[in-house]
Amino acid sequence: MTYLTGSNSKTVDISAPAYIELGERGKDCFRMMVPILNNRTNEPVEVIGCQLYTDILQIYAENKIKHNEEVVTVVVYTNTGFILASYVPDRICYFYRQEEEKRNKRPPV
Numbered sequence: 001m002t003y004l005t006g007s008n009s010k011t012v013d014i015s016a017p018a019y020i021e022l023g024e025r026g027k028d029c030f031r032m033m034v035p036i037l038n039n040r041t042n043e044p045v046e047v048i049g050c051q052l053y054t055d056i057l058q059i060y061a062e063n064k065i066k067h068n069e070e071v072v073t074v075v076v077y078t079n080t081g082f083i084l085a086s087y088v089p090d091r092i093c094y095f096y097r098q099e100e101e102k103r104n105k106r107p108p109v
Helices: 054-067 096-104
Strands: 018-022 025-037 044-053 075-077 083-086
Touching (some): 025 054, 044 054, 054 075
Antiparallel strands (some): 025 044, 075 083
16 A cells, blocks of 8 residues: 555566466566556556566566667666666676666776
């Protein structure tokens, strides 16, 4: 209920991945929560949530870039900045801020 009445109640919430055992094998999953807003009052009235595998996002990102000539980059990250999918696969499972710091460091002259 705090999701409906909190200060961030109108935003999409994507949690950091968690390892979940499903049958004989386990996979990393993330939770996504999306509010449904009332048209008249613009207040959240319901929330839809789901658990998804993280590896699905990378496949989606690569297909989106491959099949759309207007899309050049795709990056999906959580509310905390954890990168779930990227056009550069080496950046997956790092935090956005760490990757930006690595990229902005200049080699010594």
